[in-house]
Amino acid sequence: MPSAQRFAALGAVLLLLGGTTGCSLLAVPDARTPGNVAAAVPPRQVVLAAAQALDDAGGARIDVVAEGPAGRRTASGMLVWGDRDETDLSVTDELGTGRLTGRNGEFDLAYQDGAAKHADRAGAESLDPRSGASPDGYAGGWTSWLITSPGSTAYTMVQAGTLGSLGAEQLAGTTVAHYQGSAPVADYFGADKELTAERLATVLAYYRGLGVTTIGFDVWVGPGSRLLRLRETARGSGGTVVTTTDVSAPGEGDATPAPTG
Numbered sequence: 623m624p625s626a627q628r629f630a631a632l633g634a635v636l637l638l639l640g641g642t643t644g645c646s647l648l649a650v651p652d653a654r655t656p657g658n659v660a661a662a663v664p665p666r667q668v669v670l671a672a673a674q675a676l677d678d679a680g681g682a683r684i685d686v687v688a689e690g691p692a693g694r695r696t697a698s699g700m701l702v703w704g705d706r707d708e709t710d711l712s713v714t715d716e717l718g719t720g721r722l723t724g725r726n727g728e729f730d731l732a733y734q735d736g737a738a739k740h741a742d743r744a745g746a747e748s749l750d751p752r753s754g755a756s757p758d759g760y761a762g763g764w765t766s767w768l769i770t771s772p773g774s775t776a777y778t779m780v781q782a783g784t785l786g787s788l789g790a791e792q793l794a795g796t797t798v799a800h801y802q803g804s805a806p807v808a809d810y811f812g813a814d815k816e817l818t819a820e821r822l823a824t825v826l827a828y829y830r831g832l833g834v835t836t837i838g839f840d841v842w843v844g845p846g847s848r849l850l851r852l853r854e855t856a857r858g859s860g861g862t863v864v865t866t867t868d869v870s871a872p873g874e875g876d877a878t879p880a881p882t883g
Contacts, residue, residue, distance in 0.1 A: 671847045673774070688865040697712065727742055783806070785801055793844070798845075807834055834858035
C-alpha cells in the first residue's frame with residue numbers, strides 16, 4: 623500500500639497543478655451538510671483526500687461483488703492494514719462458500735469443511751479457482767483486489783488516467799460525489815507499484831488475450847472525505863467484468879482496526 627508520505631506528496635503536487643485535471647462540479651461533500659459545494663475542487667484532489675483518510679483509518683469492512691461472463695462472486699468482511707495486516711472475508715464463488723483469512727502477508731482460503739489452500743501475498747492469485755487456466759496463476763485479479771486496501775486502489779486510479787466528475791447522487795441515503803475515469807490497461811496496472819516487472823507482463827498478457835484495452839473506474843466519495851465505493855470495469859471481446867467494492871466502518875461483531883498512526 624502507498625505510504626502516507628506518498629499520499630501527502632502527491633496531494634501537494636495536485637494542489638499545485640489544480641486546473642490541469644478539470645474541476646469537479648461537486649466538491650467533496652461537507653461533513654456538516656452533505657453535498658454542500660464550497661468551491662470547485664479537482665476530482666483527483668478529492669479522491670486523493672479520501673484515499674488518504676481511509677489509509678489513516680487502518681481498516682474497514684468491505685463488501686465486494688464481481689459480475690461477468692464467468693458468473694458472480696462476492697466477498698464480505700474485514701480488511702485491516704498498517705501495523706496489523708489482517709484479512710477475514712466470507713467469499714462465494716463457483717466452488718461454494720469459503721473463508722479467506724490472512725495475516726502479515728500470508729493467506730488461507732478454505733471452502734466448507736475442506737482443507738485450506740495457502741499462499742503468500744505475491745502468490746495470492748493462486749488461491750483463485752480459475753488460476754489453473756491462466757499463465758502464472760493469474761486469473762483476473764479477484765484475489766488481489768480483495769486483499770488490497772481500497773485506499774491503495776483509489777490511489778492507483780488517481781495515478782493511472784483521466785478522472786472527471788459526474789456530480790452528486792444518492793448512495794445509501796447520503797448525498798455523495800461520483801467520479802469516473804479510464805486508463806489504458808498498461809497505464810492502469812503500471813501505476814500499481816506492488817507489481818514486479820515480470821508480474822506486470824503477465825497481467826498485461828492476460829488482458830491482451832481477452833481483448834481488453836482500457837480499464838474504466840468509478841469512485842464515490844461521501845461527507846468528510848469518506849471513500850464509500852470503488853468500481854473497476856474491464857470490457858473485452860469475451861464480455862464485461864465489473865467489480866464493485868462498498869466500504870464502511872466495522873459493524874457489530876467485526877474486528878476493530880487499530881490506528882496506524
